[in-house]
Amino acid sequence: MGAGNGTPEKRINPWGQAVAAVALFAAIGGALWVSEGTSGNSGPPAASCSDEKPGKATGRVTGKQLCEALLRPDLAELLGTPAETAKTAFGNDGSVGLEGGKSTPMPTAEVEFDTYTVTLSATYDDLPVTSSYEVLGWDETQRTVLDRPAVLYSNRTMRINFRLDGGDAETGTGVPLRSLMVAQDTKDSGGSYDVTLWRADGMVPDDAVLLRVAEKVLPTVPGWAAGS
Template identity: 60%
Template structure:
């Protein structure tokens, strides 16, 4: 008696599977295309913004020094990646710091700095008020340091590799190797 009923077979046939496969491939293609459009539009993003913090201390004598925020604004240029030889790269982080060193005699030396970090480079700009001439500091930084004039002022430019260290707090999976140039 069950043989007399014309019920459709359960499951889809070969045509149904073929249509589902074509639809799946088309959906994956559209998804990958949309992902490519999103990542290419991210390359047009402006560089990271400097934090808007107020300077903690006034370096040097009042009105004669710069703050870390001012150094960050000067360093964080839209064409910095191009100047570094990596056009199209976007700054990940940018910030300034108003640090100082206090000596035992009570003398405090201000050294504000700015830092802009890319995926391949980290650029640091610092000012110091220690009364040592910039011309003499090239010798302390090694043979790769070179003296230049930047914006009419003496400067020392150098680049060095960093080290990359990664570890887990439980003590497993430690690794070290070369880092990015700084």
Template identity: 80%
Template structure:
């Protein structure tokens, strides 16, 4: 039995490539849960955010907090697919180690529907968003919710793995659209990213992405402090 999993591949710089690896492992875990949590005809339980005990305060948003912000009752409606229900919901508080021993915290949350998969992440890399459009190959920088932002394209990666332990295979996946928004109005470093991709391989609609982001981001803990 084989499973195909999509995970975001982001941008040209090192921290975005590292984030793709974090998201990939989260996506594989979600796919295994879907394939194994179907006893009889009862179907999987409703997808919910993690109920893990909160850890030591760090001054940064956690994956669980991002999940709570993302897992809105009206998310499917915002996506334009109101009849759909979340299939999987997951989050993590991962970080990525770069050369020199520096770790970049990258909490993430992801919700999968039949049509769309949505991710919300925070990156604490101290890099401003202004000018990122040039690195990402986009023609212009935007302003979203009063903060510097970049709307850009990329692709997921596709990984096919066998539950019997056979060889895995990977290759290009489906197109995605992502919105990167500065964590504060002064663009002092770090960003929030909202990303969409579709199971049918169509390019996500920018109007849908912006509608989702403009509703979700102001509900992320600490957002108002950066205004």
């Protein structure tokens, strides 16, 4: 398997690195996911939300629920590529392991098109979005989205090449991405939702596209209204 997978890479601090680890495993799972039911010359079926790692009922949103919110019928139109069809879609109930044995739940969903890949995640920590502005240390812009504090920031994907001979995988920087982190409640008491875009052609995603997707998708996430 000699393919490169694009996944968000956070580089500045342990908190960011832990978030990147969950996104990394989620993206690998999505790359390996194969839709069922392909036969004959009927062509591949439309992507549907598979659940990579079903979680226990916790009162929090699950990866599959995030996937179902993200995989909307008009998602390609929101991305500005209405003729495209989603190739893969999945949800993952992952968590971030931090120092001291603490684990932070971080369910993630990803939908891939020919042009764009879109991810949606929920992080259940005690870090307000307004504080993350200083913690992340990236090129960020604070703003308000859907009446909640938000941070718009840039990063790059991580490229992973798996060797067919069983040797160590090689990693490197990939394509640029744009992400929007939005507080889970209007008081910004901790926790966030992240919507991220990257393009297969390596171009920087348009912020207008990212915001359009986020403003349509986030209000449909189960539990969103409870944070108003």
